Amino acid sequence: MKRAHRTAHLALWVVLGPLALALLWISIAQRPPAPADSATAATHPVSAETRAGKKNATTPNAAPAAGASDQPATSSEDGR
Amino acid sequence: MTDTYTSVQWNPFKKSYDRVLLLGVLGYLVLFVVGGKLLHPGGEHFDEPVLLIRALGTCAFLLLHIALAIGPLARLDRRWLPLLYNRRHLGVTTCVLGLLHSALTTLFYGGFGVKSPLAALLGGYDGGGTLSGFPFEVLGFGALSVMFLLAATSHDFWLANLGASTWKAIHMAVYPAYALLVGHVALGALQSERHPALAGLVGLGALTLTVLHLAAAFAERRRDGQMTTRPAADGWIDAAAAADVPDGRALAVRAAGGERIAIFRQGERLWAVQSVCAHQGGPLAEGRLTDGCITCPWHGYQYQPEDGRSPPPFTERIPTHELRVVDGRVHVRAEPLPPGTARDSALHSCSESRS
Numbered sequence: 001m002k003r004a005h006r007t008a009h010l011a012l013w014v015v016l017g018p019l020a021l022a023l024l025w026i027s028i029a030q031r032p033p034a035p036a037d038s039a040t041a042a043t044h045p046v047s048a049e050t051r052a053g054k055k056n057a058t059t060p061n062a063a064p065a066a067g068a069s070d071q072p073a074t075s076s077e078d079g080r
Numbered sequence: 081m082t083d084t085y086t087s088v089q090w091n092p093f094k095k096s097y098d099r100v101l102l103l104g105v106l107g108y109l110v111l112f113v114v115g116g117k118l119l120h121p122g123g124e125h126f127d128e129p130v131l132l133i134r135a136l137g138t139c140a141f142l143l144l145h146i147a148l149a150i151g152p153l154a155r156l157d158r159r160w161l162p163l164l165y166n167r168r169h170l171g172v173t174t175c176v177l178g179l180l181h182s183a184l185t186t187l188f189y190g191g192f193g194v195k196s197p198l199a200a201l202l203g204g205y206d207g208g209g210t211l212s213g214f215p216f217e218v219l220g221f222g223a224l225s226v227m228f229l230l231a232a233t234s235h236d237f238w239l240a241n242l243g244a245s246t247w248k249a250i251h252m253a254v255y256p257a258y259a260l261l262v263g264h265v266a267l268g269a270l271q272s273e274r275h276p277a278l279a280g281l282v283g284l285g286a287l288t289l290t291v292l293h294l295a296a297a298f299a300e301r302r303r304d305g306q307m308t309t310r311p312a313a314d315g316w317i318d319a320a321a322a323a324d325v326p327d328g329r330a331l332a333v334r335a336a337g338g339e340r341i342a343i344f345r346q347g348e349r350l351w352a353v354q355s356v357c358a359h360q361g362g363p364l365a366e367g368r369l370t371d372g373c374i375t376c377p378w379h380g381y382q383y384q385p386e387d388g389r390s391p392p393p394f395t396e397r398i399p400t401h402e403l404r405v406v407d408g409r410v411h412v413r414a415e416p417l418p419p420g421t422a423r424d425s426a427l428h429s430c431s432e433s434r435s
């Protein structure tokens with residue numbers, strides 16, 4: 001490799017390696033406590049994707065404004 | 081190198097490499113889905129699409145780790161070099177798996193709704209300012225975009241048109257893409273999948289890659305320091321004793337602030353060329369003379385030592401350096417000659433010089 005690429009390679013890993021590890025550490029440390037129904041929390045495949053009401057795996061995205069659609073809004077994740 | 085255009089120059093090694101790769105990927109996907117069904121029989125949240133989404137995502141992430149580990153491993157130990165030869169195939173396969181993971185996720189979780197699937201998947205951050213609610217899909221989308229760009233430009237057609245330096249600079253974007261993927265996994269799957277082994281594996285992967293890349297980078301810096309010499313006022317470097325240059329191989333030197341120079345010896349003849357392959361910047365000084373040509377250890381590109389040109393009909397060129405032998409010692413001019421320049425005094429007899 002050219003000298004410039006060797007230098008860039010070193011600089012990238014000096015920054016990105018610790019950054020990735022720190023991000024992983026913080027994301028685990030700040031993880032909210034598991035729901036009381038731990039069996040569901042541990043195995044639920046869409047809980048991450050649907051948390052905070054962001055996703056809707058059933059109808060699947062956010063409910064439309066009233067009257068905008070006759071598609072029923074649902075909070076159930078199991079109706080897909 | 082190609083004479084006439086061939087999209088992929090297949091050879092037995094390349095075919096075996098790809099066969100193992102394909103079988104490995106298919107085996108992993110089948111094992112993941114079938115294993116998931118067997119471990120969670122009747123589990124409604126372990127249906128095939130979800131398992132396949134997870135299998136594709138984890139397979140792509142695992143392959144990216146392997147692809148990123150090959151480079152530093154080959155720098156630290158030459159025995160890993162054969163894996164480097166087709167590393168791009170690993171990268172392209174990673175991108176294809178990532179695209180399938182992304183497409184399936186987008187349709188499964190975001191399809192058939194009021195919003196467009198992409199808007200449903202990427203929009204609407206409502207995490208209350210916490211990391212846990214961060215839209216991790218955006219990180220995955222960013223990484224996939226980079227991976228797609230790299231896969232699309234991975235062919236030698238782009239390498240030849242962009243130039244090795246620009247191509248290499250673009251393809252270093254795979255490192256930020258990896259960091260984005262760690263964020264995607266940490267803020268996505270690891271928020272709901274709480275088994276410590278999963279977080280441990282992701283951490284171990286990131287730590288291993290970081291240590292390997294830093295170790296390889298610092299080893300290169302150390303080598304640079306050991307081979308660096310300050311040129312004399314007339315621009316010549318006293319590189320080494322001619323007898324110390326291994327026959328059929330090279331000895332590397334470097335002028336402070338310059339690129340590495342490879343001094344090759346065949347019998348009593350000596351040549352000096354810049355130690356950077358025109359293809360992907362491979363370390364020519366670590367190659368050998370094969371059939372009278374300098375052969376790059378990375379992908380086998382060849383150059384005539386006399387003028388730094390690839391043997392006809394190939395057209396690659398590398399810079400050459402003037403070389404002389406004085407009292408049995410090899411001197412090279414620090415300043416390179418333009419790529420492909422033949423030197424009048426490229427050939428020297430060590431025995432004559434020593435006498």
